[in-house]
Each structure stands twice: as C-alpha cells, then as structure tokens.
Amino acid sequence: MAQNTLISSHAKAPAGVGQLTNPDRPIRHLNQVDLARRWNLSPRTLERWRWLRQGPRYLKIGGRIVYRLDDIEAYEAAQVHAPNANPAGAASATNRA
Numbered sequence: 001m002a003q004n005t006l007i008s009s010h011a012k013a014p015a016g017v018g019q020l021t022n023p024d025r026p027i028r029h030l031n032q033v034d035l036a037r038r039w040n041l042s043p044r045t046l047e048r049w050r051w052l053r054q055g056p057r058y059l060k061i062g063g064r065i066v067y068r069l070d071d072i073e074a075y076e077a078a079q080v081h082a083p084n085a086n087p088a089g090a091a092s093a094t095n096r097a
Contacts, residue, residue, distance in 0.1 A: 027069070028069045029068055029069065029070060030067050030072065031064070031065065031066055032046050032065050032067075050065070057071040057075075058070050
C-alpha cells in the first residue's frame with residue numbers, strides 16, 4: 001500500500017509543494033507560482049486579478065492562496081473562443097452584389 005510523504009518546501013517538486021502526495025490521490029490544488037507557470041504569466045498578474053475580482057476562483061487558507069484544479073479547468077473552459085466564421089468588417093457574399 002502506498003504511503004503518504006510530505007515534500008519539503010525547499011526541494012524542487014511538482015505542483016502542490018508542501019502537500020501530502022499519494023499516487024492514489026492526484027494533486028488537486030496549485031499555488032500561485034504553479035498556476036503562473038502553467039499559464040506562462042507572472043504571479044503578480046494573478047495577484048492583480050484577485051484584487052480586481054477576475055480570474056479563477058481561489059481559496060485562502062491560513063494566509064495562503066491556493067487554486068483548486070477543478071476551478072482552474074472550469075476557468076480555462078470558459079475562456080475558449082471559437083474563430084468567427086465572418087470576421088467583423090469583412091463583407092459577406094450576399095452583400096457584395
């Protein structure tokens with residue numbers, strides 16, 4: 001049976017540093033730095049988004065900010081945009097006659 005181990009906050013570790021890891025229970029939270037790396041943006045941008053009440057939902061636990069993976073994926077899904085079939089400013093075929 002797999003045993004839980006605590007990852008040292010000083011060791012280079014995957015997302016969720018300092019959480020208990022278990023192969024049977026995947027990591028379900030990302031901290032600000034991990035999410036910033038995932039989206040290739042500055043951690044400061046996430047701070048600004050929280051201040052502006054934008055971006056994904058987050059939890060504040062004991063002064064630490066964490067993002068639930070479910071909330072991150074829901075936010076990503078909400079940001080998906082399909083290309084516009086008829087871009088603004090382009091004349092349609094029926095209007096050219």
